[in-house]
Amino acid sequence: MPINHSPFTTHNSQFFTHFWRFAGSFSVRTKIMGIVLALVVLLGVGITVQVRGVLTQALEQRLQEQSISVARDVAARATDLILINDLFSLHQLLVETQLNNPDVRYAFVIDPNGTVLAHTFGPGFPRDLLAVNSVLPTDHHQTVLLESDEGPVWDTAVPIFDGQAGVARVGLSEESMLATVSALTGQMLLTTVMVSAVGIAAATLLTWIVTRPIIDLKRAAEAVGQGDFQQHVTPWAGDEIGELAESFNVMTADLAQAEQERVEREHLRSQLLEKVITAQEEERRRIARELHDETGQALTSLMVRLQMVNQQCPLPDIKTQLDEIRGLVAHTLDEVHNLSVELRPSVLDDLGLEAALSRYVHDYQNRFPLEVDLVVIGLEERLPPPVETAVYRIIQESLTNIARHAHATTASILVEQRNGRLRAIIEDNGVGFMRGVGNQNGRLGLYGMRERAELLNGTLTIESEPGRGTSIFVEVPL
Numbered sequence: 001m002p003i004n005h006s007p008f009t010t011h012n013s014q015f016f017t018h019f020w021r022f023a024g025s026f027s028v029r030t031k032i033m034g035i036v037l038a039l040v041v042l043l044g045v046g047i048t049v050q051v052r053g054v055l056t057q058a059l060e061q062r063l064q065e066q067s068i069s070v071a072r073d074v075a076a077r078a079t080d081l082i083l084i085n086d087l088f089s090l091h092q093l094l095v096e097t098q099l100n101n102p103d104v105r106y107a108f109v110i111d112p113n114g115t116v117l118a119h120t121f122g123p124g125f126p127r128d129l130l131a132v133n134s135v136l137p138t139d140h141h142q143t144v145l146l147e148s149d150e151g152p153v154w155d156t157a158v159p160i161f162d163g164q165a166g167v168a169r170v171g172l173s174e175e176s177m178l179a180t181v182s183a184l185t186g187q188m189l190l191t192t193v194m195v196s197a198v199g200i201a202a203a204t205l206l207t208w209i210v211t212r213p214i215i216d217l218k219r220a221a222e223a224v225g226q227g228d229f230q231q232h233v234t235p236w237a238g239d240e241i242g243e244l245a246e247s248f249n250v251m252t253a254d255l256a257q258a259e260q261e262r263v264e265r266e267h268l269r270s271q272l273l274e275k276v277i278t279a280q281e282e283e284r285r286r287i288a289r290e291l292h293d294e295t296g297q298a299l300t301s302l303m304v305r306l307q308m309v310n311q312q313c314p315l316p317d318i319k320t321q322l323d324e325i326r327g328l329v330a331h332t333l334d335e336v337h338n339l340s341v342e343l344r345p346s347v348l349d350d351l352g353l354e355a356a357l358s359r360y361v362h363d364y365q366n367r368f369p370l371e372v373d374l375v376v377i378g379l380e381e382r383l384p385p386p387v388e389t390a391v392y393r394i395i396q397e398s399l400t401n402i403a404r405h406a407h408a409t410t411a412s413i414l415v416e417q418r419n420g421r422l423r424a425i426i427e428d429n430g431v432g433f434m435r436g437v438g439n440q441n442g443r444l445g446l447y448g449m450r451e452r453a454e455l456l457n458g459t460l461t462i463e464s465e466p467g468r469g470t471s472i473f474v475e476v477p478l
């Protein structure tokens with residue numbers, strides 16, 4: 001049964017991808033700082049809100065109770081004064097009550113008919129206050145919360161002498177309670193800000209401690225990437241990052257050793273290659289000379305002998321046969337000569353690169369239907385023999401390749417010596433390199449050309465596009 005991916009899974013994974021991309025875009029420092037700050041602020045604000053809530057509730061409860069006890073006290077002490085109609089003392093009692101209790105906003109006493117007997121309002125008594133709270137004679141008390149211009153007020157009404165002498169009313173303001181709560185809130189928020197500051201300082205220190213070895217590692221890794229294997233990072237601590245540093249050091253040490261082995265092998269390889277190439281040149285030179293001196297001489301004297309025999313022979317039949325044989329020998333002599341030149345032209349040793357190239361190009365044009373343009377600049381003096389041989393062989397192989405692969409109609413060769421460097425450019429107007437060709441196994445021509453250039457600390461670059469011909473640039477220091 002196919003498993004249905006629920007839309008939530010896709011949605012979630014998308015969310016996490018976005019989240020990680022977002023979180024990952026900040027530096028470690030910012031992340032740690034963010035976590036610390038968020039925790040401190042959350043904790044600070046959370047505790048403040050909670051404490052504020054609990055405290056407000058407790059204080060309100062107390063204020064309410066206080067309002068009741070003050071009102072009951074006033075009611076008890078007012079009874080006699082009302083009965084003897086001592087309104088002055090009644091007023092004194094109310095003023096005193098207010099003086100003794102700073103939370104008391106007002107206090108007044110009304111008789112059973114609703115007439116105000118005494119109050120603490122000074123000249124004007126707010127009449128609408130009478131209607132907002134009332135109490136039955138049978139009740140113990142009645143408390144309501146009023147919203148006044150000066151904040152909430154707990155108003156308690158208590159019947160005096162079971163209501164027969166009237167009602168005592170007392171209002172306790174929440175003002176001072178609210179001031180206490182906001183002072184506490186302010187203090188707690190200040191503490192939060194201070195702890196945040198300490199948290200930021202601690203986070204900065206922490207990230208510095210944590211990221212310093214990572215930054216070291218990053219720098220070292222970049223250097224290693226650039227080929228500097230001598231990098232060593234100091235493990236600052238025995239933690240995971242310290243272990244990473246240790247592993248990094250082991251890795252660079254291994255890399256350094258591998259690199260050293262590679263350099264040694266490379267050195268050995270070029271030494272070997274140089275030996276092989278030199279030996280090959282030597283062998284070619286020897287065979288070329290042998291062909292020229294021994295075989296060529298032998299064939300020449302054979303021709304001279306045949307000529308003599310031919311002159312002395314009276315039989316016309318034999319004479320024509322001898323002529324044919326002489327033609328064959330002459331052809332073989334030509335072949336031997338060509339072979340010897342191809343192997344190692346003595347002009348290269350005797351007259352130098354320019355002469356050898358001119359000769360080679362001349363012969364080449366006789367052999368292939370191709371226009372070759374040779375320009376040599378600045379080669380008045382002889383070059384070091386290894387350079388002459390290498391450049392000659394590179395051009396020889398290039399021209400052979402052009403004849404074999406390029407289907408070109410013209411080729412041009414430029415050899416120039418300037419500023420202590422020898423440059424050669426071999427161009428053709430042929431089909432160019434086909435994609436993927438040229439680095440096939442077993443194709444040693446191009447490889448050999450490059451090796452010869454590199455053995456002389458030079459370079460060889462090939463520029464080619466299908467259908468656009470080929471250019472080979474060689475540069476060798478002298």
Ligand SMILES: Nc1ncnc2c1ncn2[C@@H]1O[C@H](COP(=O)(O)OP(=O)(O)O)[C@@H](O)[C@H]1O
Nearest residue numbers: 401402405406432433437438443444445446470
């Ligand atoms: N001038 C050129 N034009 C087009 N293709 C070339 C040219 N020179 C070399 N190539 C391509 O590069 C390949 C490798 O050349 P090379 O290493 O000399 O090997 P080989 O000549 O034995 O094929 C050739 O097979 C040919 O496809």
Ligand SMILES: [Mg+2]
Nearest residue numbers: 400401445446
């Ligand atoms: Mg070739």
